[in-house]
Amino acid sequence: MKNIILTIFCIFTLLSCGQNKSNTEFSISTKNQINSLFSKFNNLNSPGYAIGISKNGKTLYKNGYGAANLDYNIPIKTNSMFSIASVSKQFTAACIALLILENKISLETPASDFIPELEKYSDTIRIKHLIYNTSGITDYPRLKRKSGKSWVTFNYFDIDECISTSLAEEKLQFKPGEKWDYCNVNFMLLTKIIENISGQSFNKFAKTRLFEPLEMNNSLINDDITSVIKNRVTPYNLRTKEYLDGYNEYGIRLKKEGEYIQHPRNSPHYGGSGVMTTIDDLLKWSSNMMSKNFGGQEFYDLMHKTIKFNHDRDNQAFGLYIGDFNGKKIVAWDGGDWGISSQLLRFPDEGVTIVVLSNLGSGEAFRKANEIADILIDEEILE
Template sequence: MKKTIPFLLLLISFCAFAQTSKLDNLKKVNELFKKWNNSSSPGAAIGIIENGKLVYSKGYGLANLEHNIPNTPKTAFNIASNSKQFTAACIVLLSQRGKLDLNQTLSSFYPEFPEYAKAITIKNLLYHTSGLRDFSQITYLSGLRPDDYYNDEDILKWIGSQKELNFTPGEKHLYCNSGYWLLGQIVKKVSGMRLADFARKEIFSPLGMEHTLFLNNNTMLIKRRASGYSPSRSGNFRNIVSTLEHTGNGGVYTTIEDIKKWDDEFYNRTILNDTFWELMTTKGTLNNGEKIPYSGALFIKKYKGLKTIDHGGRAPGFKSNILRFPEQKFSVIVFTNVSNANAIPLSYQIADIFLKDAFKKPKKKVKSKGNLTSIKLSTKTLKKYVGSYWNSTDKYSRKILLKNDTLRYARSPRNINSLLPIKKNEFKMLNTPPGLEIIVRFQKENSMIFIENGVAVAAFKTYVPATYNLKDLESFLGKYYSEEIDTNYELKIKRDRVFLFINGKETVPLRPVMEDLFSSPLGIFKFKRNNKNQIKAFYVSTPRVQKLIFEKMK
C-alpha cells in the first residue's frame, strides 16, 4: 500500500501536467485566430486530429454577417482547390476498375482538340505537367471580373481554342486549373455520371460525408453554408457572391467534421484500398526523370524533418488547407471565410504548437555565409553591379541601386533591402525574415543569381530600360484581336501613359520595361515587329498563360 500511494501521486501529477500542456497548446491556437474571433467579423473553423481522434475543433467569427450566424465545425465552407483531391480520387477509382488508363491521351476523350492533345495524358493532367494554359487566367485576359458568370461550355471553348501550350507535356510542373476541370469532364464521359453524382455515390456517401458535395448548380441549398467575405477599405467587409457552377478544379463545400472522415479513411482503408492510396500519393515524374512533389492533388513534402501531405485552396472570400503528418497520425484542417485569413500558414503554425517535440532538430551546420565577415569594396567595384535586371523565366524586373556606398536590392521604390558584401561578387541581403538567408551573387556577362538558404531560385540578366516619349508610344497604339480567346484589346494614350481597353472597357496601364516589352497588373506584353519595323502583334504572358498572341487589326 505504501508503494502504491507514491505511484498514484506520480500518475496524478503526470496527468495534471499533460492536461495543463494541452490547455496551453489550445490557448496558443486560439491566440492565432484572435483577430477574427468576434461577433463582427467573418473568420474560420479548424480541426486538429491526433491518432484518429478529433481532439479539438472550433469556429471563430461569423459564417454570415447579415444573420449573425457563427462559424462552427459543422459550417460548410467552399474549399476551392482542395476539391482537386476528390476529383483525382474519382479518376483513380475509375482507373482501378479498368474504366480508363492513366496513360490515355486527352485526344481519346476530345478528338476535336488541337494536335497537341495527343501528347497529353491523364497523368499529365493529374500532376499539372500538361502544359495547358490555365482557363482561370484566361478569364481575366478576356475581360471578365471574378464575380462574372461563365459556364462549362465557355471553359471548353477556351481550352479547345488554344493553338499553343505553355510547354511540351511532361517538361515542367505548372499548376493548371484547366487540367482538373478536364478530369472532371472525363469522369462524366467514362462513368456516365456527372462528377458531383459520381463523387457522392462512390466517395462521400460510403464514407458518411453527408455534408460534402460538389456544387454544380448555383441554386442548390447547402445547410449551414458560410458566406465569403473580403475586407473593404472602409474597415468593414464586402460580401463575395459567386454564381459559378463548374467543378473538377474546385467546387466542393464541406465541413471540418466531414473532412475528419476523409482523413480517417487514409489510415483505415475500409472503402478505399491500399492501391488507391498508393496511386493518390505517388509523385509525378517529368520527362527527364525528375520527381516532383505533387501526386493526386496532394503535395508530398517534408516540414522540419517530418513527411507532410497537404493541399491548399483559395477562392474569392475563402481559403483552406488540409495538412497531414502521416507518420505522426496528426492532421490539421483550417477553413476560412475571409480573404485576409491565410489558411496555409495558420495550419503550419498549429502544427508548430503540437509537434514541437517531434520535429527533427537540424544538423549542426557548417559556418554559413551569414556568419562571414563583411569586406570593403570600392565604389568603382560596386558601380559595376548597378543596373536593371530581368528574370526571363518568371518575367519580372529588379533594380540594383547604390546609395551611401551600399548596394541596394529594389523590388519597388518602397521595397528595398541593403546588400552587405561578403565576397567581391557576393552580397548578403540584410533585414530578411528569421530563418531566411539570401545571397545575391553577380556572375559574368552581366547576370545575377538570387540564392535562398543555399538554393539558387532565380536568375537575372541586365537590360537597358526603355525610355519612350509620347510620339514613340504612338507606334504601339491601336486595336488588337486574339482568336484564341475571342477578345478585342485596344491600346490608347491616357494621362501620358498607355492604357489597355478590353472589349471597350478601360482596364490597366502598361509600363515600358525594355525595348518592345511592357509590364502591367494583367501580364507582360511583348510586341512583335515586321520587316518594316512596324508593330504587327504582341504576346501577353501571365504566370500560367504564356505567349497568347494578339494580332494588330488594320
C-alpha cells in the same frame, strides 16, 4: 443520500466526458494556445475560421471562430459548409483513382479518347499529364473571355466556358511532361472524363462513389449556383484599398465605406475547385488515409503516387503535394480564392491532420495550419 449524490455525480461526469470526447487529449494549455491564434476573429463582427485536428483517426480538437454570415450574426461551427477552393483537386483526383483501380482508364490513357477537342494537338495529352499539371494547356484566367467580362467569380461562368476558352488555343504552351504549370482546366477536363466513363454527372459520381461511402454526408460538388446549401458560409474580403483596387481592375467598382466586402460565388466552376464541405467531413476523409477502410492500400498508394517528368517538380501526387515541415514529411494542398482560404495538412508518419478553413480571402489558412503544427510540436503531440 450520499450514494445517490455520488451516483448523480458519476453520471454527470460520464455525460460531460461524452460531450467533450473529441477534446480529451488536449490540455487546457494546448487549447488556449491554439485559440489564441484566432482570438482576433472570435466574435460575430468578423469572418473567421473553422479548424479540426486529429491523430491516428481520432479527433483531438475542433472549433469555430467568427461569423459564417455577418448579415445575421451566424457563428461558424465545425459543420459549417465552406467552399474549399483548390483543396477540391484531391477529390477530383480521387474519383479518377477509383476509375483507374477499376481498369476503366490508366495514367497512360490519351485524354483525347474522351475529349475529342484535344486531338488537334500534335503531342498526346494523357491522363497523367492532367493529374500532374504538366499538360501544356493554357489555364483559362490567362486568356480573355469572348464576352469581354472578367473571370472574377462575381460574374457567371461555368467549366464549359473555361474549357472552350483554353482549348481555343491552337498550340500548347509546351510539350506535355516538359514543364509543371498549375492549371485548373486540367482538373475540369478530368470531370468530363469521369462523366463520359460513368454516364453520371460529376456531382452524382462524387456523391455516390466517394462522399457517401466515406459518410461525408455534408460534402458536395457545387455545380449549380441556385442550389440551397444548408449551413453555407458566406465569403468575405477586407474592404481595403488593395482589394478595392483589385476589384476595380476587373471592372467592379465598390464603395469605400465598411470593413468587409461580401463576395458571393456566382460561377459554378468545379474540378479544380467547387467542393463544399465541413471540418467534420474533412476529418473523416483524413481519418480514412490512416485506416484505409475505403479503397484499401491500392487507393492510398495511387493517391500518393508521384511521377518524374522532364522537369524538376516531382513532389505532386493526386491533387496533393508531398513536402517537409521542420523535418517531418507532410501531405497537403492549400486553396484560395475571392473570400476563401483553406488548408488540409497531414503528417502521415505521425498520423496527425490539421484542417483550417476560412471565409476571409486574406485568411492565409496555410499559415494558421503551420502555426498550429508548431504548437503541436512544442506540446509533443506531433512527434
